[in-house]
Amino acid sequence: MIRQSNGFLYWLFPAMLALAALEVLLSNRDLTQAFIQLEREAEGALDVTRNPIMVWVQRGVSVLLIAASLERIASHFAQGRVVPSMALTGSFLLFWLTTVLAPGLLGAHPVVTHEYAYSLLFGLAATLSGPMDRERILLVSRNGLFVFMLAGIVLVPWNPALVLDSSYSQGLLPGVPRFGGLAMHPVMMGMLSQSALLLLWARPFQRRWLTVCAWMLGLGVLFFAQSKTAWLAFMISACCMVLVRRAPDSVERLGDPRANSFGVLLLLGVICLLVAVLVGVLVFDVPGMLNDFLGSSEGAQLTSLTGRDRIWIVALEEWHNHPVFGYGPTIWDAEYRQAIAMPNATHGHNQMIDTLARCGTVGAIGLVCYAVVLMVLAVRFARATRGLSLAMFLTLALQSISEVPLLLVGYGADVFTHLLLVVTLAGAAAEQRRTRVAAEPIEPVLRTAS
Template sequence: MKLLRENGYMNWVLPLMLGFAAVDVLLSGRDLSMVFAELAGMAQGSRSALMPWLQRALSVVLLLISIERIAYHFGHRRPVPSLPLAWTYVAYWACTVASPALLGAHKQVSHEYTYALVIGFAALLVTTQEIGKVVDTVRSTLFALLLLSVVLVPLWPTLVLDESYTQGLLPGVPRLGGVAPHPVAMGMYAQMALLLLWARPYGTKWVNVMAWVLGLGVLFFAQSKTAWIAFMLCSMTMFTIRNAPTMWKRLSDPREGAFGIAVCLMVMVAGAAVLALALFADIGGVVKGFLDTDQGAQLMTMTGRDQIWAVAWEQWSSHKLFGYGPGLFDDEFRMAIGMPNATNAHNQFMDTLARSGSVGALALVAYSLVLLGLSLKYARRTGGLSVALFIALALRAMSEVPLMLFGYGIELVGHLLLVVTLSAAASMNVPQPAPRARPAYGVPA
């Protein structure tokens, strides 16, 4: 029993959030092709009446797990792994949630707003002894959801496939949404699962191979361009951080002459290819031709998000200090502006600026800089996972709101995953009661 108390159940917090979202999708019996029509009010949504009760039960479980961890941590006089991260997280919540709720133009107070504070503070206390179990449980949960999504393709295609999607690079191929709320979220699931698999591979080789095939397949058919770009950048980052020191050592070793020659040749070939492209290809014509297409027009307007940003800017201009309030882009607001699909500002900075005012926007910038600084500081210690997760969040923040702390949901998963990664890495600087069984992120400390 003592062992259970020492370890706690923080490893189940993020999987429970993911599982709840999957159950919501399964019980809804949705037609994925009609999701946007439902938002626009042209079709009736079908959320199960059971979900509000399940959400209440989940909230109680998450709070109990978090409060137990906080009480146990401070009851045993353990230090906070990273005080800068803890202070800025609390300040960020105060400026972006409490401030607009109490002082915004449209005040709105709810007990649900405190959930992210309590759960997030418990995540700030995760140590290097716990992080392996946290990462392993989240990784396995994500792959279970990916597998379930694929299994349901022939069994329940309308639930998991968007056959009306026409904006992708794969003409005529349905978009895989799986048991995620949306195909974009499905792409995020696959991306996170693969990064965690890289950091903490399974113990069996064939399981790892199958997991990579499953993850890459789902990432591809989710057809989320943001997830594709993010995964490529995150992969290059993790590879560089994990292998750059070894490669540099080999390059500087006179006994590894063949390796150095091979690297130089690859660089020369790549440089020659770029030069030839610049000299002989009509890049300007290609770009102009693409911008004349429907996809090019969507890119220039960020798929219509420029109009949503204009609305957000207008709200900030009217309520500059503390913002509009928590209710920005709720059902009533969307109907009033005639944008039923705009569930948020589709950009983290613009949403925070409009919802929480200049106070919240400044807090967002400060918090982001702390996350960036700590991610770089612990890059080698986490095997590049901290930087990869930060890049994934930063790219997602361009079109979504992954750092919002009003309540909890799938957007909070990636955010808290970065928080626990940084917290665990920072905890290696303070004495701990027991050593790790194996390297926390697949690399030695």
């Protein structure tokens, strides 16, 4: 029997976090001046030369990525193992071809570099993950995320401007600094903390006190990152986790006369919710308060998603000008942002709109096909993963409203949750295939004597 190679693909996930953290540490950034720095960068007045240490560290991570991915792909087929999910692997290939290679070659501003191959290798290796690969990657990623968050908190008294944005005024917590930690942006910090909490829920630590401390750390970081998208995504993902894990048991308990107290408590909860809604409408005039808020400057920022609607208009105009293969990979670079006078528009702030502008209609078709496959597989394996696959998919879907979590140009912390979902789905598909093969009856072969 051929021994299955475990490889070292799981090291890539903490390596991505370490690379992102080191980038911030060596940049000596000031989060309170982030917008001004983007503006000066777009104007060419700011030197954006990277630290020489970062250049060599990134080269090392790139070598690790290539070696780990090729090892996983080669060992998978050398051992005669089947692809866990042809739909997942095929749709990922289609997505990469239509959103990376096609606009790089055929876009209005074509650019092709060796860095585009990294996401292809990493993604293909992720689609070949088995159950053991999945467990290692999820556990190492969970640990890495909490170390990443804790390191950002430790830096607060030492260099608060590096990890806190005290000038943030567009949140729902006026006067409270926004925590960015060692992520490139507080929004990214919110996304990563949400992913960490989902992993902690699915794979808690062996020591209970450590799990409790991790929950406090993750929720605190999620709260102070002040990302409305991350807050909403986590609430919906948490509800999904509860429903997948508890709904079947809850239905059985509702029909069980020995557990009628559960039904009484559920009914009481529904009554309290209805009473709260009536009190809010009749006594506190919640609809009127909501109208007043939406008419304020804060409400206007919320309804326009803090100015992202202007970026969407520009992106859709680019799609209109280049409808087939889009503008190309260099959209939203410093030169382009200076041309449109939007220094903070580092991407399209919506997955579909960004894909249309960057990759055209061809890329949008690839995105839709890939998203549909991810959704179907996330639902199919929701019970097998105890809600993790569906929660992670919903996380990415909600983030796609105002961010671009499925962007495959290069590698980094921004593709962390995306590839974790791919690994989770591939591992569940491989486990299901293995269970199905083991359950098939073996028919004896009768041989007649000559």
